[in-house]
Amino acid sequence: MKPPQKLLILLLCFLLASVTHQAQAQTMYTVTGLITDARTGEPIPFASVALVGRRVGTVTDERGRYTIHAKILSDSIAVSSLGYVTQRQFIDRERTSQAVDIKLVSGGTALQEITVRAGENPAFRVLRQVRKNRFINDRKRLAAYESDNYVKTQVALSHVSDRMRRNPLIKRINEAMSKHDSIIDSEGHRLLPILVSESVSRYYYRDNPSRKREDIRKTRIKGVAVDDAGLSSQLLGGTNLVNQNFYDNYIPILGKDFASPIGDNWKNWYEFYLADTTKIGDHICYEIQFDPKRKEDLVFTGKAWIDTTTFALCQIETHIGSGANLNYVRQLTIEQELEPMIDSSSIGQATVGWLPTTIRLMADLTGVGKQSLGLRAEVALHSSNIVINKPHPLFFYEQPIEPSDTVATANEAYWDQVQQTLAGAESLNKDDLKARQIIDKLRTVPAVKTAEGVGQVLVTGFYKMGGIELGPYPYLFAINTVEGLRTRIGFRTNDQFSRNWIFRGYLAYGTFDRKFKYGGEVNYLFSRQHWTMAGVKMSDDLERLGLTPELIGGNRIFYALSRFGRYRGAYRSQQKELFFRSEPIRGILLTATLGSRTFDPIFPFHYRIHPDMGDLSPLQSTIYDTYWSVEARLARKEKYIMDGNDRITLGTKRAPVFTIRYTRGLRSLGGDFNYDRLTLRAQQSLRIGPFGRMSYLLSGGFTPSTLPAPLLFPHTGNPTPLLTNNTFNRMQFYEFVSDRFVSIHVQHRFEGFLFNRIPGIRKLNWRLVANVDALWGSLSKENQDVETFRPLPGGMKPIHFGSLDGSKPYLEVGYGIENIFKLIRIQAIHRLTYLDGGYNGIPISPFALKASASFNF
Template identity: 30%
Template sequence: MYRISIVIGLWMSAIAVFGQTTVSGVVTDAETKEPLPFVNVFYEGTTVGSVTDADGAYVIHTPNLENVNLHFSFLGYKTVIRKIRPGETQELNVKMAPDAKILDEVTVTSGNQRERYRNKNNPAVDLVREMISHKKENRMESYNFAEYEEYEKLQMSLSNMSDKFKDRKIFRKYKWLFENVDTTTIPGKALLPIYLQETLSDRYYRRTPEKNIAVTKAHQKVSFDDYIDNAGLSTYLNYLYSDIDIYDNNTVLLTNQFLSPIADSAPTFYKFYITDTLKNVTPNLVELVFVPRDAGGFLFQGKLYVTLDTHYAVQKVEMTVNKNINLNWVRELHIDQDFVQTPSGRFQVVKSRMQCDFGLSKGGGGLYGERVVSYKNFVIDKPREPKFYESDSKLTLTDSEKHNDGFWLSNRHDSLSVAESKVYQNIDSLQKLPSFKRTMDIATLLLAGYKGFGWWELGPVNTFYSFNPVEGFRLRVGGRTTPKFNERLYFETYGAYGFKDEKWKYFLSATYSFTGKSIWQFPVHTLRASFQRDTKIPGQELQFVQEDNFLLSFKRGVNDKWLYNDIWNIDYLHEFDSHFSYRLGFKNWKQIPAGGLKYEIRADDTVTEIQQVTTSEFSLELRWAPGEQFYQGKAYRIPIPNRYPIVTARFIGGVKGLLGGEYNYQSVALNVFKRFYLSQFGYTDVVAEGGYVFGQVPFPLLNIHRANQTYSYQLQSYNLMNFLEFVSDKYVSVNFDHYFNGFIFNKIPLFKKLKWREVATFKLLYGSIRRENDPNYNAQTFAFPTNSDGVTTTYSLAAQPYMECSVGIANIFKLIRVDMVKRLSYLDHPTISSWGIRARFKFDF
C-alpha cells in the first residue's frame, strides 16, 4: 500500500486534460491491402514520430502544432505526406504504393498473399542465431578484468499539465514552480521535474573468482525526508528502471520480466526482419527489426543494429513495447542503448536511456520518468592487487554527498536541462512553504495512516475503530515520537477500550538506536523494551497489517476463541550491510483465555480449569537476505523481491521458574522464501518452512498454524483453515504462489482487453504431535478446545496433510486480486468452509 501511496499519490496530482493533437490509424499496402509493420511516421521538421506495429497501427500524441505535415516512409514504398488538423483527435489511415525503382532490385513472388513467416531458411533468424552463439564473447564477462566510471541520472516529472490544472486554487501559491516547465527534452511533452537523483561511481570487475565492486564517489538527490523514505524511494525507482543488458536472456523491468530479443529462446517468441544494410560505416551494420509473436506478452519490439563481422555484436538498440501489452499505468516505454568498439574489437555499451510515461488514461496529464546511465574511462584486462578485490561489493565514500555544483558541472557525463538544473532548489523551497506542509500532512494521514505534530505523530488511523466478539465495539488511539524529539530514543504507545468486555488495553515501548539514526533506517541497530496488555487470536500472524485493522473485523464462521495477554518484551536487533541480521529477545507472557476459549485438564472424570498460563522465554533469530531491497514505510518495510532467497532461522527456549514461567521447552524453526522467474510464463513465489518443539507443553505453546477467517486473501496463511484448528509440535510446509502475468488470458480477446492476469496457488502442511503433548494420550495436558456443542475443534495433523489450492484473477481494475479457494483435506471437521472467495489489493505494473 505504501508503494501505491508513492506512485498513485503523485499521479492523482497530475491528472488533467491537456489540449493536444492525437493522430492514429493503420498503414496498408495499396495493392495487397495488407498492413505494413515498421513504417516510420513522423512530423515534418521535428523528431516527433513513431513506428507502426505488427498490425500496421500507429498513434502519436503531441501538443498543438500548426501547419504541420505527417510523413510516412518505408523501404520499398513511396513516401506519403498528409496534412494534420492541429488540436484534434483524428484517424488517418494511409495506403502506401510500392516504389518501382526500388522494386527493380527485389525478387517478387507470385500471388497477392504475403508469404507466411517462418524461422526456417529465414536470413533474419539465422543472423539472430549467430548473435546468440556470440553472446558470451560480447558481454562484460568476456574480460578477465574491467573497470570504468558510471554516471546515473534518474528523474521524474509531471507531464502535460493543463492550464486549468495549474490554475486550481490549491496551486495558486506555487505559480513560480510551474514556470520551470521543460518543452524541449522530449518533443511533444511539457515536463515539470519533481524528482532528480545523480550518482557517479567507479566500477571494478573480475571474472575469476567473480567480483563486482561499486564505489560511489558522488551522490545527490531531491529530498522529501519529512514525508517519505528517501532511500526506499530511490531503491524502488531503481528497481522499476533496472539496468538493461540486451545480452541477458531476461530483464526485470517495471516489476515484470521481459524476454530479450536475443535470448536463447528468442526465435520462439519473436519475429525478425532484415530491413536495411548500412555499408557506409565500419564494420558494416544490419538493421534488424523484431516484433513479438504474442502482442500481449512481456516482450519488446524495435530495432537492433548488428555488426557484420566475426563478433555479430549489437551496436545500437532502439526498442519499446507493444501497445497491447498487459502492462499497467504505462502509456509509453522507450529504451535506447549505444555501443562503441573497444581496442579488443568488441562493442561495449556507453549509454543506456530508458523513458517511461505513466498515466491513468491515454491522454491528459501523467508522470514521466527517465533513467540515463553512461559509461566512460574503460580500462580492460589490467588487474589490481588481489587484496583490492576482497573489499565490500558496495562502498560509498564519506564525502559523496558533499560536492558542490562546480564538481557536478565538471564531472557529470551529460549536462542537465535548464528545468532539471532548478529542481533541487525548487523542491527545497517548496517544502518550506506552510501551505505545502499542511497539504503533505493531510496526504500522509490518508495514505500512510499517520498525522505529524512536530516531535510526535498520531496513528495509525485504520486501527482507531474495530470490533470483535470479545470486546465488541473497540476504540483505539495511539502515537509515537519522531526524530525531532530525539534521534536516538523513540517512544510508542496506544490505548484501547472494548465496550463489551469493558476493559482497557494499552501498549508502551521505548527504543534506543545505537546508530544515532532513525530506528527504521537500514542497517538498524536498536534495543527495545515494551509492555502490552491486549487481546489476540491464538496463532494469528499478519503481514504489514495491524491485527485490529477495521477491515479485518469482518470474519466468517465462529470466531470466539481469544486471549487476554500481558507481554513484557526486550528485543535487541543488529543488522549488517550484508543484509545479515540477528535478533536477541526475552519475553515474559501471561495469557488468559477469553470468549469461547478455555484451558482445561480433563483427567479422572474431573475437569480442572486453568485460569492463565505464564511463560518466560529467550529467543534468537538469524536472518539472511542477500541483495535485499525494500521501501521503509511508516510502520513496515515493504520488500522488493529479487532472485535471491531469504532465509530465517528462529530458536526459542522457555525457562521454568523465571519470573513465573511454568514450562521448560525449546523450539526451532526454519523459513526459506524464494522467487523463481519463468520468463514468459510468469513467476512463482515459494515458501518452505519447518519447525520442532522440544519438551512437554500444553497446546497453547505448540505451533498454532496460521489460519485466516477474514475475507481477505493472506499469502502466508491458510485461507480456509479456522483459527486454532490445527496444532503441532513438529511440522513442514510448502506454499506455491504462481503469477502467470496474463500468459493464458492474453490469448482470450475479452480478458486481454481487460488486462486481467491469472494466478494459482497450492499450500501443503504436514505435522504431528508426540503423545506426551497430545491430550488424547496424555490426560495431564490441556484438553483441545471444543465448541458450544462440546465437539472438539482443535486437531493434530497426524492422519494426513492439510492442503488447499486456489485459482484467481489478478489485476482487476489494475489493483484487485480475487481467488476462488478450495480446501482439499479434513473436510469432515465441523464449521469449516470447503471453498470460498477471497480478495486482496495487489499493486503491479
C-alpha cells in the first residue's frame, strides 16, 4: 500500500468530486524576434526556438526571424542551432506581445567523426557507444558522492469539467474563490493548487557495500490535508520521487518498469532518429529522438543529448503518453540535466562519472472516465555542493528514520537565502507564490475542511480527534452465524498524545451470543533510530482456526471479511503477551515474546489426552498454551518512513525479506504441552525484463512434538468468492493440518506483454496474470493418533482434520485478466490434486471463478 498521506492527497482530489474549472478562452501571447550570428551579424535560418519547460516552439525562417504563439508563456526561451552554443533569454510573462532578438555564439568545437554503415540508422552507432562507455559515465562508477539538494513539489487539481462544477461541494468552493484565484498551465487548463512544498537536504551515497542516507534539514509545506512536517516532509522532502537512472535497463515509476531508451534492449523497444548536433553547456552533443515501436508498451518518447567525445548522457527529456498500458495517467514527463564529476585527486583530474544536477518530474493523473477530475503533480530537484569519492564509515549511513522536530520552518529569510544559493532555476516563481495564497484561502472553506476529515477516515480507517483516533472502520460491524450482528469500536493514540507511549484497544459485542469481546495493547517506544519497543497486549475474542491476523500476514480486509457468513472453525481465545522488539542493525529486526493463549472451540472438536490409549483415552476440547519465542526478520536495503508513532516500509527494492521464528511451549509456565516449533518465511518481488513481474512467498514449518491439531500448522484455505493472494483459494478452512510443511505461492503479472500485441484487445489495457500455489506437508502417526473419531457426548460427529501425503503436493494453478475497468480482476482457479471424496461433508469443487478489486497504475 501507498503511504497514507500520499493516498490521502490523491483521494481528496477525487472526493473534491471534482473541482472543475474548465479551460476558458485565453489571451494568446506572441513572441517574435531575429536570431543572428554574434560575430558576423548574419541571420541564422532554421534555428530552433522554444519556450523553456513548454512543448511550444518553432524554427526561424530563411531570414532568421521567428514567431511563437502560446496560450501561456514560460519565463524564458531557448535557441539552438547546429554549430552554435544553445542560449536562453528571459522574457516577460505578463506582456501579450514582445520582440526578443538573440545573438548566438559559435560553438567552435570539431565534432567526433562518425562512421555509418550502409543501410544502418546513424543513431545506432551512437547508442552502441553509450552502452560501451556506460561503466565510465554511469554514476554507479563513483565510490561515493554527496550533495545539497533543493526539492520543490507542487500538487494541483486539473481538468475540471462543467458536469463536475455542478457538484454542491464544488459550488461552495467556487463561491469562496475569486476569479483571480487560478493558475493556468501551458495547455490553457485552470489549476487549483492543493500543495506546495520546499525542502533542503543533504544526500549521501556510497558503493561497495551500497548505502544511502538523506538528512532532511529544513522543509516548509503548505497544503490541504497535509501536515507541516513528519510524514509529509519525508515523502516530499527527499529524492524518493526523482532518483531515476537511465543507464539502468528499466526505470521504476508508479510501481511499473519502463524500458530505458539507452538500456541494453534499446533496439527492441524504440525507433530512433539522429536529429541534430548542438551544444549543451560546454559539451557538443548528438540530439537523438526516440519513439516507441508499440505505443501500448511501458516505454518513453522524447529526446536524449549524448556527448560527442565521451558518449555520456548530458540531458534527457522523456514523456509517457496516454497510449501506454498505464492507468490513471494522462501524461508523465521526466527531465534530467547531468554534469561530469571531476576527481581532483586523480592524475589529470579525470572525469569519473556523470551525476544529474537538475531533475524535473511532472505527472498528470486522472480518475476513471474521460470526464474525471485530474491531478497535476510536479517535482523539481537541484543539486549543488557535490563531493565525490569520499565515503563515510558504514555506521554513518545508519541514518535517523525521522526528521528532527525542528525540520519545519517558515522563516522567510532562510528560504530567501536558499532560493539564491541552492534552488537555482527551480526557485519559486510567481505561480508558486500565488499557489500558496490560494491554498491559504482554500483551507478556510468549511466544505474543504469536511472533505479533509472524510478523506482521512476513508484512507486511514481512523477518525482523528486530537491525540486519539477512533477505528478502524472495516471492523465496525460484521454478521455471522455465531455472533449475529457484531459491532466493534476501537481506538489508538498518536504522537500528539505521546511520542513514546502508544495505546490501542477495542470493545465488541454480538447480538446472538450476547458476549462482549475486547482487546488492548500498551507499548513504549524507546528509540526510533533502532526501532526499540516493549509492550504488553491482551485480548478475549472469537477467532477462526487458521485465520488469525498472524497467519494471514496482516491482510486487514480479508480478516474483516472472514467474520461474515457461516463461521466455521470458531473458537474463543484469551491471549496475553509481553514483547520486546529492536533493530540493532539496519535491516535486522529482533523480537522476543512471552505469552499465553487459550483455545475453547464452539465447533465439535475433542482430542485424546493420552493418544497411546486409543479410544480408551479421556477426551478434552480446550487447550491452554504458554510459550516464549524469538524471531529475526532480515530485510536488506529496506527503507522506512515514520508516520507519527508508526513505521511504514517503502520496500526493499526487490531484495528478499526473510523471517525465522522459534517457539518453545512449556508446561512449567502453566501450559498443557511442552513443544518446539520452527517457522521460516521468504518473500520477494522480481522483475523479469519485458515479461513483467513475479512475486513469491515461500514458507515452511516443523514441529517434532506431539500436539493437538490447533497447535500444529492449519493451512489457510479460502472457499469464499473473494480472490486473496497467498492463500489456497480452492481449499476449505482448516481442511489440512501438518506438523511439517513447505508451501510456495507464486504470482506473475505479465503487464501488457501479451495483450499489447493483440489488435482490438490492446485498446482495453487488460493484463494477463497467472499463479501457482503448492503445498507439501505431512502429519506424523503420533499426531494423527491425537485426533479422535469417537462420537462426542450427545452423539455429535467430531470435526476431522485432513492430512497430506508427504510425497504428493497439494497444487492449484490460476490464470486470469486484471485491469478490467481499471479495477477488477477475474481469476480462474483449478485444484489439481486431492480431488477424491469430500471434507466433513463438503464436496470438493476443483474449479472456481473468483474476483477481486485493486487500485493499480
